[in-house]
Amino acid sequence: MISLVVPTLGRPSLAALLDALAAQLGEKRSDAASDVELLLVDDRGEDAGELAVPGALTAYTKVLTGRGAGPAAARNLGWRAARGEWVVFLDDDVVPAPDWAARMRADLAAPGRVGGVQGVVEVPLPEHRRPTDWERGTAGLADGRWITADMAYRRAALAAVGGFDERFPRAYREDAELAHRVRRAGWELVRGERRVTHPVRPESRWVSLRTQRGNADDALLRRRYGRRWRTDLDLPPGRRPRHTAITAAGALALAAVAAALQAWSGAGLPGARIPGDRVGIVVAGHNLTARYTHELYRTWQERPAYLPARFALHVQDTDHVGTLSEVLSATGEGFTVGGASASGNVGIVHAARLVAAGAVDCCVLVGAVTELTPMHHRGFAVLGALAEPGGDPAAACRPFDQDRRGFVPGEAAAALVLERPAAAARRGAEVLATVPGYALGLDANRLADPDAAGQARVIRAALAAAGLAPHEVDYVNAHATGSRLGDETELASLHDVLGAAAGRPWVNATKALTGHCLGSAGVVEAVATVAQLTGGFVHPNPNLARPIDARIRFAGPGPEPARLRYALSTGFGFGGVNTAVVLARTADGG
Structure with a gap:
């Protein structure tokens, strides 16, 4: 006799399966012998009603009540x-x-x-469009080994190994794990000729969460079989590296979206009914997907077919622009800008220009997360820019300190909304600060050696654009990465521009708190500067124990109250990119 075991949750698809079996098995007389029995394991739970079984199958069928403990337990019962x-x-x-x-x-x-003996599983995919990720994932069943969509075992083999391991509660790895134990017990597994079609079920909003829950099964297999569990269980390399890479790409865009939505909401723009073509998007940063590409490369080499269908979109920095424009329904101007570590300030400059020129009424500026690859880490270390490992990690980032060792990477996204004064006034928006002046210039030098004269030139130009004299600057958010040469060069440029007033403003280093956020640093630090302007304080520089210049009024290890009106924020990038932005607290202190 052959026993057919079908665990079910009562999905509508069960009727199609039973109808197909009824058509092939035919109606059986109650007193006639048969070589087939059908065991339906009803895993729906109590008070679910009776399962509908076609009349032609009634004599073949026995319904068993499951415990609702998952596919492994249901199959064991069967x-x-x-x-x-x-x-x-x-x-x-x-x-x-x-x-x-x-x-x-x-x-x-x-x-x-x-x-x-495994049956052949066919998964139909749409003919006139590209399949979704969910459809492609289901199609992987066609290449799966020993999957229980249609898998036959000798009852003796199941009894020898004790059946399915019920510690696997999902229909994910329990079939491969059982097959491994059956083969290890001395049985052979082969592929047969019978065929079934596995339609793609509609995907729900929770499909990603359910899929990721399978990681718990992977962890159990690793604990039980060691690091080589995939090889031992005859499983393909899997899509976890691909999933990790896709998730990384999605997380980068998600961080940008989260920051943008927070800024959008904080500016009171939801419900403001600003026309989409009057909203601009600027994304500060470049090489934003380097880590994503790095993580995906090995998977692509081993299994090119697993290259994500949207790789060509995700790999471009403009994916951030497109994602943000879609979320905010923005159809005005939009682009990415880059200037190495000065990218954030470059973004502020270009966003301010869009608004000032009347190209848009408001512009959402996002400093996007930059993730370094191991190659980048090594490259910065070779230049001597990266802090050497060792010692207390919390004390590694030391801008303006005599014991500074280089920059410590940080990762953050931040966003600002810049708006035309008239547009903000019309909707009664709260204005936190203004951007009265900015400047951007180059050193005519592609190397990593900063130039004090070039930095002084843009600082002087930004102050002039804002109509400020050196003695009116209350606060300097310095670029201050903690590099040996960079910090000294920046202080030299401040002395050059501010002259006798160089000791008046607070000089601070947000990177002491956040690390160097690279492309997003200028935006992150603009947010920190506005918070200090409006909050009336100066945040600490916790690792500044031995300042390199006694003439400068550095922020100390703790926060200090301070009445601030005008702030200067600098940003300098490899390749001689120099930027300076002036931020001003509104007159009412708002």
């Missing part, structure tokens, strides 16, 4: 109640081919050493 020499497991969402029953009998006429 095969332990089975009377057949062979137990064929079928999912309740497959449709057997018209000749499935005949081919099944042929498949199971296998030599005694064969303990399992």
Whole structure:
């Protein structure tokens, strides 16, 4: 006898499976012998009602009540109640081919050493469009080994290994793990000729969460079988590196979106009904997907077919622009800007220009997360820019300190909304600060050696654009990465511009708190500067124990109250990119 075991949650697809079986098995007289029995394991729970079984199958069928403990437990209940020499497991969402029953009998006429025979699973995909990620994932069943969508085992083989491991509560790894134990017990597993179709179920909003829960099963397999569990269980390399890379790409865009939405909401723009073509998007930063590409490269080399369908979109920095424009329904001007570590300030300059020129009424500026690859870490270390490892990590970032060792990477996204004064006034928006002046210039030098004269030139130009004299600057958010040469060069430029007033303003280093956020640093630090302007304080520089210049009024290890009106924020990047932005607290202190 052959026992067919079908665990079910009562999905509508069950009817199609049972109808197909009824058409092939035919109606059986109650007193006639049969070589087939059908065991339906009803895993729906209590008070679910009776399962509808076609009349032609009634004499073949026995319904078992499951515990609702998952597919592994349901299949165990089924095969332990089975009377057949062979137990064929079928999912309740497959449709057997018209000749499935005949081919099944042929498949199971296998030599005694064969303990399992897998059917062929076909997954239809849309013909006139590209498949979704969910559809592509389901299509992977066609290449899966020993999956229980249609898998037959000798009952003796199941009994020898104790059946499915019920510690795997999901339909994810329990089939491969069982197959491994059956083969290890001395049985052979082969592929048969019978065929089923596995339609793609509609995806729900929770599909990603359910898929990621499978990581717990992977962790259990690793604990049980060691680091080589994929090889031992005859599983493909898997899509986790790809999933990690895709998730990384998504997380980068998500961080940008989260920052933008917070700024958008904080500016009171939801419901403001600003026309989409009057909203601009500027994303500060470049090489934003370097880590994503790095993580994906090995998977692509080993299995090129697993290159994400949207790789060509995700790999471009403009994916951030497109994502943000879609979320905010922005159809005005938009682009990315880059200037190495000065990218954030370059973004502020270009966003301010868009608004000042009347190209848009408001512009959302996002400093996007930059993730370094191991190659980047090594490259910065070779230049001597990166802080050397060792010592207390909390004390590694030391801008303006005599014991500074280089910059410590940080990762953050931040966003600002810049708006035309008239547009902000019309909707009664709270204005936190203004941007009265800015400047951007180059050193005519592609190397990593900063130039005090070039920095002084843009600082002087920004103050002039704002109509400020040196003695009116209350606060300097310095670029201050903690590099040996960079910090000294920046102080030299401040002395050059501010002259006798160089000791008046507070000089601070936000990177002492955040690390160097690279492309987003200028935006992150503009947010920190506005918070200090409006909050009336100066944040600490906690690791400044031995200042390199006693003439400068550095922020100390703790916060200080301060009445601030005008702030200067600098940003300098490799390749001689120099920027300076003036931020001003509104007259009412808002």
